Amino acid sequence: MADRAGQRRIPEATVARLPIYSRALLETAEAGVGTISSERLAALAGVNAAKVRKDLSYLGSYGTRGVGYEVDHLVHEISRELGLTQDWPVVIVGIGNLGHALANYRGFGARGFRVAALVDADPTKLERKVAGLRVEGLDALADVVAQRDVSIGIIATPASAAQEVADLLVEAGVRSILNFAPAVVSVPEGVSLRKVDLAIELQILSFYQSHPPDRLVDESTETVREAQG
Amino acid sequence: MADRAGQRRIPEATVARLPIYSRALLETAEAGVGTISSERLAALAGVNAAKVRKDLSYLGSYGTRGVGYEVDHLVHEISRELGLTQDWPVVIVGIGNLGHALANYRGFGARGFRVAALVDADPTKLERKVAGLRVEGLDALADVVAQRDVSIGIIATPASAAQEVADLLVEAGVRSILNFAPAVVSVPEGVSLRKVDLAIELQILSFYQSHPPDRLVDESTETVREAQG
DNA sequence: CCGGGCTTGTGCACAAGGTCACAAGGTTCC
DNA sequence: GGAACCTTGTGACCTTGTGCACAAGCCCGG
Structure with missing residues (x-):
């Protein structure tokens, strides 16, 4: 649990992803979708589903098992966490x-x-x-x-x-x-x-391009070919 | 050793810092300085000296103990590694x-x-x-x-x-x-x-600004918060 | 030629982040 | 009411990255 404020310390890596989730959720909301699963959100954000769940769990338990996350609620919580409710x-x-x-x-x-x-x-x-x-x-x-x-x-x-x-x-x-x-x-x-x-x-791109393509992975964007429209 | 090519795999985090070293070294060279220590380079790049040495060691043993790194040589090696010798x-x-x-x-x-x-x-x-x-x-x-x-x-x-x-x-x-x-x-x-x-x-800045400044330390003071993607 | 003083290169221990797999917990349908 | 199904939340493990501390190595003065 630990949903009581004061104990949750949000990892830096998670903070960096919250804006991406936020954007994906706003688009989803605009499409009229009410709830979203971690898998779907992961596809939209270009990350792993487990990572999405773990990231969101730092904000609290806002999901419903068997159903997913309510889009509007999640948008609100992320915005609040990011401090975007103010100007x-x-x-x-x-x-x-x-x-x-x-x-x-x-x-x-x-x-x-x-x-x-x-x-x-x-x-x-x-x-x-x-x-x-x-x-x-x-x-x-x-x-x-x-x-x-x-x-x-x-x-x-x-x-x-x-x-x-x-x-x-x-x-x-x-x-x-x-x-x-x-x-x-x-x-x-x-x-x-x-x-x-x-x-x-x-220059970073240059490195990976001009280099032994043995193991050419890259961070963002797994291999998911779905995301956004 | 392992300076023999083929065995060195440069970590992603190191690759991301090489351009920073490169820029600092170019400025140093322009100032007419011939050699530079890891500590000096670290200060210019805003990172830890041990990190600089470890990063550079992935390129090979281009430093001289007791002296430092020859600036021109290092610039050349980094440029080559980054693939910047071509257009x-x-x-x-x-x-x-x-x-x-x-x-x-x-x-x-x-x-x-x-x-x-x-x-x-x-x-x-x-x-x-x-x-x-x-x-x-x-x-x-x-x-x-x-x-x-x-x-x-x-x-x-x-x-x-x-x-x-x-x-x-x-x-x-x-x-x-x-x-x-x-x-x-x-x-x-x-x-x-x-x-x-x-x-x-x-939005990431917004988070850190609008947030419990309890432990806002990070590694900074002279270090730039890392960016990732 | 030798010893003192620097600076590199690196082993190690630790921290942070990512992935997997699964139990917990909710929903739906009969 | 209960069973099957679905999705979350999270513990465990692994990979990557960081920082310390120190031995190895080079230069210089005498």
């Missing part, structure tokens, strides 16, 4: 090609993330309107974060500016940072940092 | 905001990845020039892949088109795919697939 204002720093694309990205709003501000160090970019927002100067970062209650910062600057921007974000009170710059950034304890590096992903 | 033509499918940004991304060319073609299903986008390349129709994908020897495909389409595009890429002969679409995509065995999902990264 997360986001600031994007660095409005180059990538920052521009991120500002216009539809996927954020749908999950409770709202782009609250755009910041760039380049004076020639100021005042420009991107995705309906005015680009503001780097010196306005602290004020913007404080006034709009920004809790998540996205770094889309060149590598050379990444650490400096991270420091500014932390100083301004941001406690979660998503770094797209191709640079290693360090943050003090208590601040979460995740990175997305496009070039690194390609 | 990798890339096709980007889906020239929306993100595809546009990716086409203009500088970081690719610097590592041997060359954007060889841009493809989009939207007829109104055809003929448009993006990053010096003409956007071509989805029906041209097979020809483009074959004629320009494209080996890596990047999916930057909406989620609804992702699986279809992946199938087309595989059919055209592409054996490595990087998926940016927020959808689970499955590919046959022998094809490598990695995914980058912006919304999921934010």
Whole structure:
């Protein structure tokens, strides 16, 4: 059991999969399906059914044996666990090609993330309107974060500016940072940092492609050929 | 020893870190430094020194005890292992905001990845020039892949088109795919697939932010929380 | 030529994650 | 009411990854 809060510690690997389940469940709900089995959800998420059950069991016993999980209920529980029931204002720093694309990205709003501000160090970019927002100067970062209650910062600057921007974000009170710059950034304890590096992903692909194809497995996407429509 | 090729199987986790070492080493070389210790490299890469040594030992014994690693040599060995000594033509499918940004991304060319073609299903986008390349129709994908020897495909389409595009890429002969679409995509065995999902990264950050900060430690302080897929 | 000082390379113990298999527990139909 | 059937929840085991600690090995000064 241990469904009483306080005792359940959700593994990192599970946390990383919850958003995938969430998305699959939302699609399922939209299709009008009321309940879903771990096997079906596993197929949609591209993982193992036992893993789905174990992951979901960390949230509590929300399934019904012999039946499955009620889709709406599960969506709600996962959302609550992920903290998506509230609004997360986001600031994007660095409005180059990538920052521009991120500002216009539809996927954020749908999950409770709202782009609250755009910041760039380049004076020639100021005042420009991107995705309906005015680009503001780097010196306005602290004020913007404080006034709009920004809790998540996205770094889309060149590598050379990444650490400096991270420091500014932390100083301004941001406690979660998503770094797209191709640079290693360090943050003090208590601040979460995740990175997305496009070039690194390609290099990993390059390795597996140019390599002895003896054992070429790969992580995600088993061999399930079903999932999504 | 086991430095004889054929016996070394490089762990997945190590492969994911090699590009980071590579980048740090290139910067180090540019600064004119000839040799580097595992400790210094670890600091630059944001990981543990023992991990660096173990990772590098999979490539062979390229270090000198009491001295460190010769930077140039190490760069070369890592590049060779990652398969970056050759040119990798890339096709980007889906020239929306993100595809546009990716086409203009500088970081690719610097590592041997060359954007060889841009493809989009939207007829109104055809003929448009993006990053010096003409956007071509989805029906041209097979020809483009074959004629320009494209080996890596990047999916930057909406989620609804992702699986279809992946199938087309595989059919055209592409054996490595990087998926940016927020959808689970499955590919046959022998094809490598990695995914980058912006919304999921934010949701993971949301979890750690909105959560009991009891034990939020992780390994960080200077270490980047690992990403996985 | 030898000893001291560094730094690599690695054995080992442990932690985290994944998979299997099955008992527990609910549902349905007669 | 009960039996057959289905699906969850989880214990056990295995694989992968991490970090420590130390021996092996190299360089340099005297």
